[in-house]
Amino acid sequence: MKKILVILLAATVVLAFAATAFADWAYDFEQYETPGTYPSTTLCKVVRTGSSTYDCNGPVPPVYYTNYASVAQWIHLHASSTRMDWQVLKPGNYFTDSVHLEFNSNGDVDIILAGFGNLVNAEGDEILKYYWLGLGFPPTDISNWYPAGTINADYLIPEDQNHEICYVTLWEKIHVVPCNSACEYWNTGTITFELKEQKDWVATW
Numbered sequence: 001m002k003k004i005l006v007i008l009l010a011a012t013v014v015l016a017f018a019a020t021a022f023a024d025w026a027y028d029f030e031q032y033e034t035p036g037t038y039p040s041t042t043l044c045k046v047v048r049t050g051s052s053t054y055d056c057n058g059p060v061p062p063v064y065y066t067n068y069a070s071v072a073q074w075i076h077l078h079a080s081s082t083r084m085d086w087q088v089l090k091p092g093n094y095f096t097d098s099v100h101l102e103f104n105s106n107g108d109v110d111i112i113l114a115g116f117g118n119l120v121n122a123e124g125d126e127i128l129k130y131y132w133l134g135l136g137f138p139p140t141d142i143s144n145w146y147p148a149g150t151i152n153a154d155y156l157i158p159e160d161q162n163h164e165i166c167y168v169t170l171w172e173k174i175h176v177v178p179c180n181s182a183c184e185y186w187n188t189g190t191i192t193f194e195l196k197e198q199k200d201w202v203a204t205w
Contacts, residue, residue, distance in 0.1 A: 021049040045205075072202050073107040073195040086119075088176050095130075095138070095173035099191075105162040107197035111155040114192070118148040119174065119185035127185050128175040138171045145173060152189075156196070 026046050031039035052063045080100040088094070103109065119127040130145040132138035133155065138145065157166060170191075 021047060023047045070199055070201065071106070073105060073198045075103055075105040075109065075193060075195060077101070077103040077193060079191070084172075086174060088174075091176045091178050091180070093173065093175050095171060097169050098172045099170045101168045101170070101191070102165055103162070103168075103193065104165050105195065106159070107162070107195060108159050109157045109162055110194040110196055111157060111168070112190075112192040112194060113152050113155070114190050115187070116148065116151050116189035117187050119187050121181065121183050121185045123181075125181060125185075127180055129187070130173040130175075132171040132173075133168065135167060135169070142173070145171075159197075 023045055024047075025040040025042060026044035027038040028041040028043075031041075054060055078101070080102075081098070084096075084098050086094070101111075113133070116129075116131055118129050129148045130142060131148070131151040132145045133151060157168075
């Protein structure tokens with residue numbers, strides 16, 4: 001009798017555990033080589049909930065088992081440079097491609113430019129700057145460029161353009177005049193990539 005009670009007690013514990021939600025890491029099939037050894041991964045988690053117990057003589061109702069996958073948004077991003085130094089010998093109008101952005105994602109991506117302005121020295125004197133953001137080469141007409149400050153905005157790249165590698169280039173032009181003193185000028189801007197379709201549960205990962 002004692003042996004039967006022990007078995008019943010163990011069964012009760014197992015059923016209670018099955019009814020409680022619990023999370024576990026999934027296994028990485030790319031690393032699965034030997035049956036019985038399961039290489040876990042921190043890139044995929046499974047949460048098991050619910051249980052089903054029947055004690056009857058039939059008919060036995062079906063056990064409904066639901067699979068639900070919530071896929072987080074990801075991004076692969078490469079910026080070709082994070083700083084550029086102009087070394088100017090004489091006044092003039094000069095332009096160059098400053099940074100190449102390569103990225104792809106499985107959702108909409110917002111590129112947010114902020115802080116891109118003129119180059120300023122310690123005394124507040126400025127070197128005027130113009131910007132252009134896009135694919136390929138910038139226009140030859142300066143009226144189609146963005147004066148400093150006006151390029152600071154949000155640029156939405158929809159998902160259907162992100163599945164393959166997307167290439168975006170930021171171009172810069174400086175206008176150096178004779179009265180620009182021989183000294184150092186600088187400006188720092190930020191390029192932020194915002195994942196527009198991210199899942200809330202990622203924040204608690």
